[in-house]
Amino acid sequence: MEYLPIVGISGNTLEDSQENVMRCPRAYANEQYITAVAENGGVPFVLPMLAQPHLIEAQVRALDALVLTGGQDIDPSLYNEEPHALLGKLCPLRDHFETMLLHYALKYHVPVLGICRGAQLINVTLGGTLYQDLSERNIAILPHFQEDEPQHSTQTIRLRPASFLSRTLGTTETQVNSFHHQSIKRLAKGLRVTAVADDYGIEAIESREIDTFLLGVQWHPEMLQEKEATKKLFRGFLEHAGSLNAKPKFNLV
Numbered sequence: 001m002e003y004l005p006i007v008g009i010s011g012n013t014l015e016d017s018q019e020n021v022m023r024c025p026r027a028y029a030n031e032q033y034i035t036a037v038a039e040n041g042g043v044p045f046v047l048p049m050l051a052q053p054h055l056i057e058a059q060v061r062a063l064d065a066l067v068l069t070g071g072q073d074i075d076p077s078l079y080n081e082e083p084h085a086l087l088g089k090l091c092p093l094r095d096h097f098e099t100m101l102l103h104y105a106l107k108y109h110v111p112v113l114g115i116c117r118g119a120q121l122i123n124v125t126l127g128g129t130l131y132q133d134l135s136e137r138n139i140a141i142l143p144h145f146q147e148d149e150p151q152h153s154t155q156t157i158r159l160r161p162a163s164f165l166s167r168t169l170g171t172t173e174t175q176v177n178s179f180h181h182q183s184i185k186r187l188a189k190g191l192r193v194t195a196v197a198d199d200y201g202i203e204a205i206e207s208r209e210i211d212t213f214l215l216g217v218q219w220h221p222e223m224l225q226e227k228e229a230t231k232k233l234f235r236g237f238l239e240h241a242g243s244l245n246a247k248p249k250f251n252l253v
Helices: 030-036 053-061 091-107 117-126 164-169 228-243
Strands: 008-012 012-015 025-028 043-048 066-068 112-115 155-158 173-175 193-195 202-207 214-217
Touching: 008 030, 008 091, 025 228, 030 043, 030 228, 053 091, 066 091, 066 117, 066 228, 091 112, 091 117, 112 117, 117 202, 117 214, 155 164, 155 202, 164 193, 164 202, 164 214
Parallel strands: 008 043, 008 066, 066 112, 112 214
Antiparallel strands: 012 025, 155 173, 155 193, 193 202, 202 214
8 A cells, every 4th residue: 555644734722712612722723734735645633732842853753744834923032033013923832832843854854844934934943034024125015915815826926947846836937825924034044045926025945955855835825725736736745755754654554
């Protein structure tokens, strides 16, 4: 039987607001991430947020690939800045958890796909900075928090030829959705820009290291599941993850 890569999806927490339901924090991930992995060749597992490094390390060692998901803003103290007036909601535990996930993924050569916040977290963890709000760019920019439904593409981005992203999608131009008010400012060492929007905002980053699979995209491909480009992106990521595994961690029956 063909081995299917085990894919960890970084989780978030929420408090249930339904009536007559016990109000307590709940671990979750948006279903689109789960579906995107499951329908393109992987076995998805949602990773609940933890604080203990040894448990986070154990989570990563059980994986063949890691998806860092979208969500809250990243604490600017992690890149030595004071908070901007338009900074959104923070989650220090999540910052810690996902930073450690990335640390151990790099240590154990687990392929990583960062989506929106996930791409920003890759950059910050490796030493880069963010625009805490796109108003900091002080230029005419595209509307990066679209009013259209998330399954609709609203922007064109241009891909760097010969990058993993360009090779995987088979093009140097594609259309994406856009739901972010922050973006990468100073790029971390060890990364390269592999896609930009028409306003030159960074839309994708990759590792410069040949033996490190590390890809971050600023849009939300998991919400564009009917698009062929999304299928190619997740399949390329998961095929790479599967090819790295000589031995299955367990047998699927």
